[in-house]
Amino acid sequence: MLGLAFCLCVWTSATVAQDVVLYDDQLRNDWQNFSYGGGSNFANAAPTQAGNASIAFTGNNFNAVSLAHETLDFTTAAYPAVRFFVHGGNAGGQQLRVFLQLNNALVANAELDTYITGGSPAANAWREVVVRFGDPPLSYSGSFDRIDVQSDQAAVQPVLYLDEFRLQAPGNSGGVLFASGFETGIAPPPTSALQIERDVLVDGMTSDRFTWRDGANQPRVAVLAHNTGQVGPGGTRGGELRRFEYNVPGGTRVVRAASNFAAGFGYVVSHREEGTSGIPGDDSPLGHGFTGSFTRVFEGRHHAIFRFTQLYPRYSRTTAVPPNTLYNVPVTIDWSFASGRDHPLWSLTWDLSGVPANALSDDSRGPYGELLFDGAASEAAHSVLAGVGWGDRFKFASTTNPVSYNSAWTWNIPNTIPYVKLWTTAVDATMGTVQTQTIVQQDAGGYFGANRWNTTSAAGNACTVAIGGTNTLMPCPFNWPYQSVNYSLDAFGNPNNNTNNTRLAWGTNFGFLGSTAYPIHGSDFYGGPLLGDPRASGWPRKSYNTFVVFGLHSGAPVEAQVTQIETVQTTILTAAIGSVATSGPAGAGRVDSMTYQPSGWNPVYAAWALNANANSLDANFAVAAGRTLRKPVLIISNWTSPNLPSALRFNGAAQLLDADWLPSLRAGANELWITLNRDVSGATNRIEIVP
Numbered sequence: 050m051l052g053l054a055f056c057l058c059v060w061t062s063a064t065v066a067q068d069v070v071l072y073d074d075q076l077r078n079d080w081q082n083f084s085y086g087g088g089s090n091f092a093n094a095a096p097t098q099a100g101n102a103s104i105a106f107t108g109n110n111f112n113a114v115s116l117a118h119e120t121l122d123f124t125t126a127a128y129p130a131v132r133f134f135v136h137g138g139n140a141g142g143q144q145l146r147v148f149l150q151l152n153n154a155l156v157a158n159a160e161l162d163t164y165i166t167g168g169s170p171a172a173n174a175w176r177e178v179v180v181r182f183g184d185p186p187l188s189y190s191g192s193f194d195r196i197d198v199q200s201d202q203a204a205v206q207p208v209l210y211l212d213e214f215r216l217q218a219p220g221n222s223g224g225v226l227f228a229s230g231f232e233t234g235i236a237p238p239p240t241s242a243l244q245i246e247r248d249v250l251v252d253g254m255t256s257d258r259f260t261w262r263d264g265a266n267q268p269r270v271a272v273l274a275h276n277t278g279q280v281g282p283g284g285t286r287g288g289e290l291r292r293f294e295y296n297v298p299g300g301t302r303v304v305r306a307a308s309n310f311a312a313g314f315g316y317v318v319s320h321r322e323e324g325t326s327g328i329p330g331d332d333s334p335l336g337h338g339f340t341g342s343f344t345r346v347f348e349g350r351h352h353a354i355f356r357f358t359q360l361y362p363r364y365s366r367t368t369a370v371p372p373n374t375l376y377n378v379p380v381t382i383d384w385s386f387a388s389g390r391d392h393p394l395w396s397l398t399w400d401l402s403g404v405p406a407n408a409l410s411d412d413s414r415g416p417y418g419e420l421l422f423d424g425a426a427s428e429a430a431h432s433v434l435a436g437v438g439w440g441d442r443f444k445f446a447s448t449t450n451p452v453s454y455n456s457a458w459t460w461n462i463p464n465t466i467p468y469v470k471l472w473t474t475a476v477d478a479t480m481g482t483v484q485t486q487t488i489v490q491q492d493a494g495g496y497f498g499a500n501r502w503n504t505t506s507a508a509g510n511a512c513t514v515a516i517g518g519t520n521t522l523m524p525c526p527f528n529w530p531y532q533s534v535n536y537s538l539d540a541f542g543n544p545n546n547n548t549n550n551t552r553l554a555w556g557t558n559f560g561f562l563g564s565t566a567y568p569i570h571g572s573d574f575y576g577g578p579l580l581g582d583p584r585a586s587g588w589p590r591k592s593y594n595t596f597v598v599f600g601l602h603s604g605a606p607v608e609a610q611v612t613q614i615e616t617v618q619t620t621i622l623t624a625a626i627g628s629v630a631t632s633g634p635a636g637a638g639r640v641d642s643m644t645y646q647p648s649g650w651n652p653v654y655a656a657w658a659l660n661a662n663a664n665s666l667d668a669n670f671a672v673a674a675g676r677t678l679r680k681p682v683l684i685i686s687n688w689t690s691p692n693l694p695s696a697l698r699f700n701g702a703a704q705l706l707d708a709d710w711l712p713s714l715r716a717g718a719n720e721l722w723i724t725l726n727r728d729v730s731g732a733t734n735r736i737e738i739v740p
Contacts, residue, residue: 069123070215071216074101080117081118082115086110086111096210097210104212106211107208108200108202108206111199113199113200118195124192128217128218129182129244130217131179131196131215131217132180135175135211137169137170137209138170138207138209140207142169143169143170143209146161147159148196149196157182157187160186161198163301164181165178166250185296185301198211241707242388243259243349243351243353252272252281252282252306253281254285254291255274256274259386261388264679269294269391270293270295271290271293277342277343285312285313288315288359290314290420295599303424309428312420314417315415318333318413318414319411319413320332320333320411321409326367327364336361337418339361341358342359343358352388353386355383355385356637360377360379362378363376363409363562363563376404378403380398380400381397381400381638382395382396383396383638387656387711389680389711396592396594396653397636398636399562399590401588401589404563404588406588407563409587410564412556413557413561415554416482419551422471423473425476429549431473431551432473432549433473433549434452434471435473436451436456437470437533437534438469439529440468441502442463443460443463443502444460447523452548453538458506459506460501465487466484466487467484469554470482479601479606480597481610482597483595484593486594486646492569493530495530495558496556498530506522529556533554534551563588565587568584569583591636592636594655615676616672616677620673622650623668624660626662627661627685629659630658633651634653637653656682665739665740666738667736668736669735676730678729681725690740693714693721694721694739697723697736698739700735709726710725711724
C-alpha cells in the first residue's frame with residue numbers, strides 16, 4: 050500500500066516523513082466521515098483548538114466520531130501515533146474509548162483517558178491527546194484504515210469537542226521524533242526506540258515529552274516544561290518535570306505536578322545561612338520562578354540530554370566584602386534519559402566563579418518540588434504519607450504508619466550512597482532521589498542531626514525543643530539532612546498530625562555554595578560522631594547528580610538504585626582494545642575535569658566511559674561476587690564513524706541491534722552511547738564492538 054511505500058522511502062538522512070492531516074476545519078487527504086449513532090457535527094463553529102471549525106460530539110448509547118480512509122491502509126510503523134485535541138465542554142469528564150479498525154474489523158481498542166493530557170476531558174479547556182499505537186493499553190502493531198472515538202456509556206453524556214486530528218510520522222519536530230533514526234546506512238529505529246515530542250502542550254505548558262522503554266521493556270514518559278518565558282500553574286516558569294508516567298499492575302500511573310506554588314520537580318533552591326538578615330525579600334526563592342533557556346543537547350536513537358540554564362539570585366554574607374550584595378549565579382541542569390533505564394537522571398552545576406570566594410555561605414536543596422507521586426488527580430486526593438527515609442552516613446527510616454513527629458524510627462544502618470524518599474501505602478507508591486556517587490566522593494546531607502546517628506527512637510526523643518508543647522521522637526524539622534515533609538507535618542501545632550504533602554528536596558550544609566572550606570555533614574563543626582572529618586570546597590563550582598525515582602513502594606526502587614551505585618563502586622572495567630576513561634567533565638556543562646571513581650564511571654550521566662581505537666572496542670566488566678550490574682550504559686568516545694557498529698558481541702555471541710544493545714550516535718561529540726540491554730554479573734562480561 051502507499052502508506053508502507055512512503056514509510057520505506059523516508060529513512061534517509063535527507064528526507065523526513067510528514068504528518069498526515071485527517072481533520073482541521075474539515076476532513077483532509079481523502080479521509081471520510083464514518084461516524085455512527087448520530088451526535089456529531091463536523092462544522093462546529095466554537096470552540097475550536099485552531100482554525101474556524103471543530104467536531105462537536107454528544108455521546109449517547111456508544112455512538113462515535115469515526116474517521117476512515119476507503120482506499121489506503123496505514124501502518125503503525127509509518128505512523129506510530131495519532132494526535133488530536135479534546136475539549137470537555139461545560140462539564141468535562143466524559144468517558145471515551147479509541148478504536149482502530151481494518152477492513153471493517155476491530156483490531157485494537159482502549160480507554161482514551163490514558164492518552165489525554167491530564168487524564169480526562171477538562172471542562173472549558175482544550176487538552177492534547179497523543180495515542181501511541183504501540184504503547185499499552187492499545188499495544189497494537191500493524192495496519193489500520195479507520196479511527197473511532199466512541200462514547201463509552203449507554204447514557205447521554207455532555208457535549209464535547211474534538212479538533213486537529215493528524216497521524217504523526219517519525220522524525221517530524223511537530224510530531225513524534227524517533228531520535229537519530231536517519232543516519233546514513235542505519236536501519237530505521239523500532240517503535241520501542243526513544244521518542245521525543247517537541248513543543249507539545251501538556252497541562253497548559255509548552256514542553257518536550259520523552260517516551261522510552263525501561264528495564265522491564267515497559268513505556269515510561271517524562272514531560273519537561275520549557276523555561277523561556279511562559280507562566281504555568283502556581284506561577285511556575287517551567288524548567289522542571291511536570292508529568293511522569295509508568296506502568297503498574299492494572300494500568301498506567303500518571304504522576305502529576307500539584308497546583309500550588311511549589312509544584313513540579315527538579316528546580317533549584319538555595320538557603321542563605323543568615324536568612325534574610327540585611328537583604329530585601331526572600332533568601333531562598335524557588336528556582337522555577339525565574340526564566341532561562343533550554344538546549345536539546347543530545348537526541349539519540351535510545352538516549353537524550355535536555356538542558357535547562359538560568360541565573361539564580363544569591364546575596365553575599367553580612368561580613369563579606371562587599372556585604373549583602375546580589376550575585377546572579379549561573380545554574381545548569383541536565384535531564385538525561387536512556388532506553389533500558391527506569392529512572393531519569395538529574396545533573397546540576399552551580400557556577401560560582403563570578404562570586405568572590407567565601408562571599409556566600411549557602412546550601413543547595415535541588416532537585417526540589419512537589420509531584421503527586423501516587424497518581425492522584427489533586428493534592429486533596431493524594432494519600433496520607435506512610436513514611437519518610439533517607440541515607441547520609443546511616444540509613445534513616447520512619448517505622449510508624451502514617452508518619453508524624455511522634456513516629457518511631459531507625460537510623461542505625463551504615464550507608465554510603467546518599468538518598469531521600471517518601472512513600473504511601475494506601476496507594477502503593479514511592480518517590481525519591483539517589484546520588485550517583487558515594488557520600489565520600491560527593492558530600493550530601495546537612496544541618497545538625499548527626500548526634501543521633503547509629504541509634505533508634507528507642508533511645509529517646511530526638512527533638513527536645515518542646516514542639517507543640519511536647520518533645521518528639523522524630524528529629525526536629527531543622528535537623529533533617531534532606532528537606533522533605535519536615536515543615537509540612539504541622540509539628541508546631543500538633544506533633545501527632547499527618548500530611549499528604551509531597552515536598553521532596555535535597556540537602557547540604559551551609560557553605561556548600563561559596564565557602565572554600567565548609568564543614569561536610571558529620572564534621573566536628575556540628576558535633577557529629579565522625580570527629581576530624583575534612584572540610585570540602587564549595588567554590589568556584591559545585592556539581593552533583595541524582596536519579597529521580599518513581600515506582601511501587603513494595604518494589605523498593607529507591608533501595609534498588611542505591612544498590613546499583615554500590616555495585617558500581619565494586620565493579621572493575623578494563624579494555625584490551627581501546628581504553629577506559631579515567632577522567633572527564635566535572636559536572637553538567639563544565640569543561641574542567643574530575644577523576645573518575647572507580648575508573649571509567651562517569652557520574653554526570655551515570656554511564657561507563659571508554660575510548661574507542663579505530664572505532665573498535667574490546668572491554669570487560671568484572672562485577673563483584675554476589676552483585677549484579679543492571680543494564681549498564683556505555684559512553685564510547687573517539688567514535689569517528691558516521692554509522693553504528695556493524696556488530697556487537699557479548700562473551701563472543703552476536704547481539705541483536707535495538708534488542709540486545711540499544712545504541713545512539715552523538716556525532717557532534719564523537720560519542721557512541723550504548724545501553725547493554727542485559728544484566729551482568731561475575732568476572733567475565735566481554736563486550737566487543739566491530740567497526
